[in-house]
């Protein structure tokens with residue numbers, strides 16, 4: 521089958537071009553695919569002249585028109601950004617706070633243990649020692 525764009529070379533790929541609003545596929549030769557991809561990357565904002573490639577590389581828009589001109593790219597970047605944030609604020613601090621809480625609990629128990637030993641309250645000291653072992657065990661699994 522011949523390339524639908526140039527009609528000269530043998531078609532090698534079936535592509536759905538991003539700029540094709542209807543979402544129709546084209547069957548193209550390797551030369552045309554490269555040309556179209558390059559043209560797509562180099563499409564520039566009519567207002568500030570920033571190309572799609574620059575926008576994706578810099579990960580920021582050049583002007584207000586870029587938002588509507590490169591809508592899909594900008595939407596994609598915002599989604600990635602938000603995803604990164606949910607991850608950052610969601611799971612990580614929670615892990616840290618559990619660990620922090622256990623470490624605080626551990627130092628409190630060690631103080632109590634010291635006091636019990638100093639006051640020769642060995643029965644109580646044994647109970648606290650066991651609690652320390654438990655907390656240390658929990659801490660290993662955080």
Ligand SMILES: [Zn+2]
Pocket residue numbers: 523524525526527528529548549550551552553
């Ligand atoms: Zn072609």
Ligand SMILES: [Zn+2]
Pocket residue numbers: 565566567568569570581582583584585586
């Ligand atoms: Zn712009």
